[in-house]
Amino acid sequence: KAGVTQTPRYLIKTRGQQVTLSCSPISGHRSVSWYQQTPGQGLQFLFEYFSETQRNKGNFPGRFSGRQFSNSRSEMNVSTLELGDSALYLCASSEGRPVGDEQFFGPGTRLTVL
Amino acid sequence: AQSVTQPDIHITVSEGASLELRCNYSYGATPYLFWYVQSPGQGLQLLLKYFSGDTLVQGIKGFEAEFKRSQSSFNLRKPSVHWSDAAEYFCAVASDPNTGFQKLVFGTGTRLLVSP
Numbered sequence: 001k002a003g004v005t006q007t008p009r010y011l012i013k014t015r016g017q018q019v020t021l022s023c024s025p026i027s028g029h030r031s032v033s034w035y036q037q038t039p040g041q042g043l044q045f046l047f048e049y050f051s052e053t054q055r056n057k058g059n060f061p062g063r064f065s066g067r068q069f070s071n072s073r074s075e076m077n078v079s080t081l082e083l084g085d086s087a088l089y090l091c092a093s094s095e096g097r098p099v100g101d102e103q104f105f106g107p108g109t110r111l112t113v114l
Numbered sequence: 115a116q117s118v119t120q121p122d123i124h125i126t127v128s129e130g131a132s133l134e135l136r137c138n139y140s141y142g143a144t145p146y147l148f149w150y151v152q153s154p155g156q157g158l159q160l161l162l163k164y165f166s167g168d169t170l171v172q173g174i175k176g177f178e179a180e181f182k183r184s185q186s187s188f189n190l191r192k193p194s195v196h197w198s199d200a201a202e203y204f205c206a207v208a209s210d211p212n213t214g215f216q217k218l219v220f221g222t223g224t225r226l227l228v229s230p
Binding site for chain 2: 004031033035042043044045048050055056058090092094096099100101102103104105106107108
């Protein structure tokens with residue numbers, strides 16, 4: 001099976017712009033989670049989508065949003081970019097089981113905000 | 115709220131020596147614990163997980179971890195370190211297994227350096 005893929009791998013944006021990141025989960029996985037990784041805050045959970053519905057949400061401002069399509073692919077959008085949004089954004093997919101689930105991570109998208 | 119503490123930011127180990135990375139968690143009920151490894155510029159790879167049962171868990175690449183409820187710990191071990199093990203290691207807990215396994219709370223990570 002192919003692993004989790006994320007596109008693009010690298011992005012450079014300027015403050016105030018918006019950005020969309022894409023994640024394709026492992027075939028058969030219905031859950032997609034997003035994490036932000038920064039040197040200062042570490043790995044933080046953004047949100048999780050399961051069957052096109054947001055099921056879990058982290059503590060991030062409304063500028064961060066996402067969606068999931070019927071084929072389980074997910075996109076994450078960040079509007080009005082700030083310098084502090086520079087980070088590695090990781091996507092993880094899983095079967096979405098309520099117990100004993102296991103997440104598989106993609107390589108990440110490195111976002112730089114200038 | 116659940117939390118994970120990795121007290122060591124950096125650890126340097128000689129190649130061939132044994133390794134133990136520490137992880138302490140804070141969680142009221144039975145925790146669901148994970149260890150992930152991240153190589154530079156890469157995503158996270160799952161090394162092993164603990165859900166229930168045997169408290170000594172075997173993982174990939176020769177790693178193992180032991181769950182100790184009395185110490186709220188889930189330390190990662192390897193008997194003989196290889197240069198390719200140099201990476202950053204993250205301990206994580208599923209934040210609320212009752213509402214979903216998908217929201218992981220991560221520790222701050224331990225960077226492992228392997229000296230020749």
